[in-house]
Amino acid sequence: MIQKKGFEAKTLDKAEDPLLIELKPEAASISEVVIRSSARNIRLNDGNMVMSVSGNKDFKTSANLFEVLRKTPGVTVDQEGGIFIGGRIAPAVFIDGKPITMSSQELQAYLRSLSPEMVESIEVNTNPSSKYDAEFKGIIDIRLKRNGNLGWKGNYNGNAYFNKFTYRENALNLSYNTEKIAYSLQTSYNNGISTYRYNALQKLANTNVMRTSTYQEDEGKVYNIQAGADFRINDKNRLGVGLRGSFRNIDRTRSGSLYTVNKDESQLVFNTESDNPTDYSQQNYGIVADYSFQNKGFKLNFLGNYLSVKNMQTDDFINRDKPTSQLLSYWKSDLVNKIDIQTAQIDISQKINNADFEAGIKYSHSNTNNNIRYDTLSVNNSFVFDPGRSNRFSYREKIGAGYISYRQKLGKLLINSGLRIENTESVSNAITNDSIVSRNYLKWLPSAGATYTFNKSNELSLSYSRKMTRPVFSQLNPFRFYFSPLNYWIGNPYLQPSLTSQIKLTYRYKNWVTNFTVGKEKDVMVRYPLYNPVTNVLEYLGTNLPYRKFASIETSFPVRITKWWNMTNQISGYYNDEFRPYLNEVFALKVYNYELRTNQVFSLPKGYTVNLFAQYESKTGNSLYIIKPRYTVDLSVQKSWFNNTLNTKISYNNIFDSYDQRLEFRHKQIMDNRFTHWWDSSRLIVSVGYSFGSSKYQVRETQKTEEENRTR
Helix, strand or coil: CEEECCEEEEECCCCCCCCCEEEEECCCCCCCCCCCCCCCCEEEECCEEEEECCCCHHHCCCCCHHHHHHHCCCEEECCCCCEEECCCECCEEEECCEECCCCHHHHHHHHHCCCHHHEEEEEEECCCCCCCCCCCCCEEEEEECCCCECEEEEEEEEEEEECCCEEEEEEEEEEEECCCEEEEEEEEEEEEEEEEEEEEEEECCCCCEEEEEEEEEEEEEEEEEEEEEEEECCCCEEEEEEEEEEEEEEEEEEEEEEEEECCCCCCEEEEEEEECCEEEEEEEEEEEEEEEEEECCEEEEEEEEEEEEEEEEEEEEEEEECCCCEEEEEEEEEEEEEEEEEEEEEEEEEEECCEEEEEEEEEEEEEEEEEEEEEEECCCCCEEECCCCCEEEEEEEEEEEEEEEEEEEECCEEEEEEEEEEEEEEEEEECCCCEEEEEEEEEEEEEEEEEEEEECCEEEEEEEEEEEECCCHHHHCCCEEEEECCEEEECCCCCCCEEEEEEEEEEEECCEEEEEEEEEEEEEEEEEEEECCCCCCEEEEEEEEEEEEEEEEEEEEEEEEECCEEEEEEEEEEEEEEEEEECCEEECCEEEEEEEEEEEEEECHHHCEEEEEEEEECCEECCCEEECCEEEEEEEEEEEECCCCEEEEEEEECCCCCCCEEEEECCCCCCEEEEEEEECCCEEEEEEEEEEECCCCECCCCCCCHHHHHCC
């Protein structure tokens, strides 16, 4: 007998051919061969940084994708869950190359439901080309790990946050794949209490000193569900359908005080207290459908989105004299806000040799209606309609867009260019004030770029783009949103869109990436304070500034200290020069600031991973305000169990409770005001993730876009 590894050979009977040898599979044969290349955590895609997430040690201790984004170079997540890149650009969020139409609250809940193990990579695009919507000044593209196996898989991820109160997050993700259809289901339920504090010190025009103090508790419940199916019709056609719903209820209790004394603080002038209980609910429904056809070098994509959001909120504003408990004023509000958004876009591309030609059209329609009613307690102890505060406002917007783009590889040089045209029709209707503002405008938005690859370790990219930012509904709506009885902001229906032109230069050496950006924005949309010295009311109003010039430089680089100690450091510098007319004066200050980050990972024996993350932000601000320095330090530890099916993490974020935001008005001759925002971001976090399923066999991927292939 002749035997080789994996097979058993035997000679046949003499009646058969004596030279014929049969190979018979052995029971202990090799069932699977897995080839893995060495990981490269950072690379460039058309000058944009792409960061690997799953399997990246820098993110092993992160509780969810929100925690991952906080540690991603070039990305900032504030205490309220706002995501920013390139300084203070609020990016659009894409999933697998497609924009997702979600409300900000729904998006936050969705990102918190994703564990790092579920995400393949994150691409940070701070200078999108003309292919993308004009309003997308930045994009974060999240590529999910594809379950390419037949059968079903599941993942549970649970997080508990401990501060003064507890907040809990629970997410369940299920997928089931057949040869033709891939099904997915995602559900999450979050509940608990979060807190917020606001404190202000203001020297009034009559030389009195007023201290404002506000404390807020939000007890919330959030339900989310998403279901989808991806149909592989054949090798050329694919169809996807998704449905989702999000439901949020928040019971808010807000209490505050206005404590006012004379100039030398020797005599009490008045001391009032306020209570503002709020009942808030939100209902979101969304539908998405996408279809793709691919044949050789030609590809067609269709994407349709529908989003319906309904917000409902009731408030009570109760103000009393604190020493005597005498009721000073009492009013109620009842808000109903409805938003409907429909979008449809078609993109086609054709590859000819080393060149790619692409074109597309998009249409979007949004309709927002807002009705807020105020009732005030009258002298006869009954509530009467308050027309001075009540408001009905609607906003309709239609956008038609088209683009063409060209991309070609010339040896080591990759060039691209594009042109986008967007026409906007909008109608702002302040029904209560009988005021209608209609607009119809067309904008041409070019882009261009080039990337030169010296070798596998060195890349240089240069890009240019022109972008347009339209005012959102909250900036246009002329109704009062109260922070305290003497402090509120009001929208401006006459705001103009802003235009931004910028140039970005990017260089990568291995995992060391440096970006330099410079640009100018016209008709900048900002809020400004207006103080009334008679009533002591402080309003925040919206306006357009003539222009601002800006620049930034960001560099991130990994350092390997030992086999068990790795760190990634980031240094960012920002420059802002805004021309701001304000109260018959012009303020034009040049503001410089910087940020430092370090993310240190320690791989310890027995599979433990320890992560230390620290961030420092220097003094910054704008022409009117100074923002004081702040810093934060996070410490976390991670351990996997049972062949990596169970993943446990413990984190302590903002250990020193040092990440509050402190602002001071620069020009004391106008207003002497300083205030602090504090959120309960100093938290102990306990996370548990569990993966399960029965997938065994690999599904054949019938089609991949070039972008998908680049992110593998």
